[in-house]
Amino acid sequence: MKINWGTGIVIAFGLFMAFILYFVVEVQSNSKYDNDLVVEEYYKHDAQFGKEMERIQNAQDLPEKPKVELTTQGAQITFPVTFVPTKIKGKVSLYRPSNKKMDFEVPISISEPTLLVPKKSLVGGRWDINMEWQYEGKSYLSKETIYIN
Structure with missing residues (x-):
């Protein structure tokens, strides 16, 4: 054939x-x-983009920016020493890009300029950290990426 x-x-x-x-x-x-989408309500989140950029710019304009450091106890977030720690309010959101079920938030309620995210809460791999906080009526937003071994 x-x-x-x-x-x-x-x-x-x-x-x-x-x-x-x-x-x-x-x-x-x-x-x-x-x-799945990284953010559940993507279009609502997109509508708030201008306000988010303003908060990011506020954080960039700070002479001393928050720092994220890995320690033996976990991820330590250090806020600027010029801020009074008890007046800082907000939340720290930890996103795991590879698994949405591992995402969690930690409220910012501190008496010293550091916030510790315990190591037992952090599985090895990449974590995206969004720090949203307010201080004396001004809003700030910082984004960091860390890698846990």
């Missing part, structure tokens, strides 16, 4: 379409390929 060019091209297109369709079904049905 001889196959001409036209039949060969149709068979090749058919096999290629079946191959692509298989991968589309596999990715949509298998939970291993989780494709």
Whole structure:
């Protein structure tokens, strides 16, 4: 049996379409390929982008910026010493890009300029840290990325 060019091209297109369709079904049905958004309400978050940029600029304008350091106890966040620690209010959000279920928040309620996130709460890998805080009516936002071994 001889196959001409036209039949060969149709068979090749058919096999290629079946191959692509298989991968589309596999990715949509298998939970291993989780494709959730990083933020649940993405469009609401996007609408607040201007305010977020203003808070980031406020943090950038500080002469001394908050620092995140890894210690043996965990991740230590040090706020500027020019701030009175009891007047700093807000939250620290820790995001795990590879697993949304590991995300958590720590409220900022401190009596000294440091906040410690215990090491037992941090699994090895990449963590994105968003520090949102207010001090004397002014809002700040800092973003850091850390890697835990």
